[in-house]
Amino acid sequence: xxTRQLAAFCAVVERESFSQAAVRLxxxxxxxxxxxRALEKRIGQQLLDRSGRRVVPTEAGLRxxxxxxxxxxxxxxxxxQVAAEDEGALRVVHRxxxxxxxxxxxxxxxxxxxxxxxxxxxRADLEATAQRALVxxxxxx
Numbered sequence: 001x002x003t004r005q006l007a008a009f010c011a012v013v014e015r016e017s018f019s020q021a022a023v024r025l026x027x028x029x030x031x032x033x034x035x036x037r038a039l040e041k042r043i044g045q046q047l048l049d050r051s052g053r054r055v056v057p058t059e060a061g062l063r064x065x066x067x068x069x070x071x072x073x074x075x076x077x078x079x080x081q082v083a084a085e086d087e088g089a090l091r092v093v094h095r096x097x098x099x100x101x102x103x104x105x106x107x108x109x110x111x112x113x114x115x116x117x118x119x120x121x122x123r124a125d126l127e128a129t130a131q132r133a134l135v136x137x138x139x140x141x
Contacts, residue, residue, distance in 0.1 A: 008035035
């Protein structure tokens, strides 16, 4: 299940409006509608009653809303923990079948961390930073 769909659904329930949810999320109203429709299709049930002036959750929608709130809070907590634990570290991982082997862990200088975060192409910037760190003597194990 896509957490973006859950976030859009929760915003609609909380604002009782697709338009207001879109404003809150910083996206267009059609994008929010598409996310909610995709979620309803995935679950196989109508989650929102759109017949009145306001949008209100169905019984299934209420059950999903309460679970989604917990899941989204957990996702946010997890992302914060990962960011705090990895600040300044770059881990290079090699996948082989179902196993992950850590190839290297490199400590990055502050300016390199900024390059990785701000880089428009993400992967290429990360690879370039990893190569610079290896050349500069990153610890391999």
